Amino acid sequence: MLAIEGLAVGYGPIPVVFEVSLAVGAGEVATLIGRNGMGKTTTVRAIMGLLTPRAGRVRVDGVDLAGHPAHRIARAGLGLVPEGRQIFPSLTVTENLIATAADRAAGSRVAPWTLARVFDLFPPLAERRRAWGRTLSGGEQQMLAIGRALMTNPRVLILDEATEGLAPTIRAEIWRCLAALKAEGLAILVIDKDLAALGRLADRHHVIEKGRIVWAGPPDALTPARAARTLGV
Ligand SMILES: Nc1ncnc2c1ncn2[C@@H]1O[C@H](COP(=O)(O)OP(=O)(O)OP(=O)(O)O)[C@@H](O)[C@H]1O
Numbered sequence: 620m621l622a623i624e625g626l627a628v629g630y631g632p633i634p635v636v637f638e639v640s641l642a643v644g645a646g647e648v649a650t651l652i653g654r655n656g657m658g659k660t661t662t663v664r665a666i667m668g669l670l671t672p673r674a675g676r677v678r679v680d681g682v683d684l685a686g687h688p689a690h691r692i693a694r695a696g697l698g699l700v701p702e703g704r705q706i707f708p709s710l711t712v713t714e715n716l717i718a719t720a721a722d723r724a725a726g727s728r729v730a731p732w733t734l735a736r737v738f739d740l741f742p743p744l745a746e747r748r749r750a751w752g753r754t755l756s757g758g759e760q761q762m763l764a765i766g767r768a769l770m771t772n773p774r775v776l777i778l779d780e781a782t783e784g785l786a787p788t789i790r791a792e793i794w795r796c797l798a799a800l801k802a803e804g805l806a807i808l809v810i811d812k813d814l815a816a817l818g819r820l821a822d823r824h825h826v827i828e829k830g831r832i833v834w835a836g837p838p839d840a841l842t843p844a845r846a847a848r849t850l851g852v
């Protein structure tokens with residue numbers, strides 16, 4: 620569903636990502652893991668068309684969209700839950716969800732997302748549907764950020780540090796939700812530091828070091844030594 624090949628990207632003259640290749644299919648979860656500043660968010664920005672790649676391909680269902688504008692890439696079926704959530708503070712929960720809603724891309728195999736479905740997935744959001752974005756707790760903001768990405772009816776959902784800074788019960792809730800979305804056939808690319816939770820959910824890890832994928836494989840092949848090095852602990 621999503622295949623990245625040889626992606627290179629930077630900021631102005633400064634190269635940051637040199638060689639990232641990864642793939643995730645429908646009903647699969649792939650991860651991009653690595654220490655702070657290794658290029659995870661930069662990779663995601665390039666995938667989404669928010670930065671222009673210097674090289675490489677970003678194929679969505681076989682079509683290379685590298686270098687295309689962000690709105691086209693979103694419309695092709697990539698939904699992003701950005702680092703830092705970035706919900707609209709002066710819109711209500713419902714307005715946040717409607718703001719970026721889009722019709723399902725042709726050929727999508729998953730059921731269309733509606734307000735009612737998002738509220739079913741995240742009952743706490745339903746209770747706060749008329750609350751301003753800025754008044755939400757961190758966990759509620761994160762649920763809203765995921766709900767907002769789902770309302771674009773993505774075929775591929777990309778989450779950049781979606782459980783960061785959340786209480787353990789809320790994190791468990793997010794992981795439960797991602798498992799349900801995977802079971803529905805969504806392709807999911809997740810960046811996170813919770814290797815234990817990722818190990819239960821993911822089909823394939825991709826370890827990034829200084830802008831290069833240095834290891835890829837199934838979670839049970841990630842040795843404790845590699846895991847420790849990956850997260851710098
Ligand atoms: N807007 C920017 N302009 C210039 N350099 C940047 C910019 N954003 C990030 N960088 C640099 O690019 C490198 C990779 O940053 P990036 O945010 O992609 O890392 P990351 O793997 O997502 O880290 P973290 O785990 O902290 O989120 C870092 O050295 C960072 O300082």
Ligand SMILES: [Mg+2]
Nearest residue numbers: 659660661702
């Ligand atoms: Mg980041």
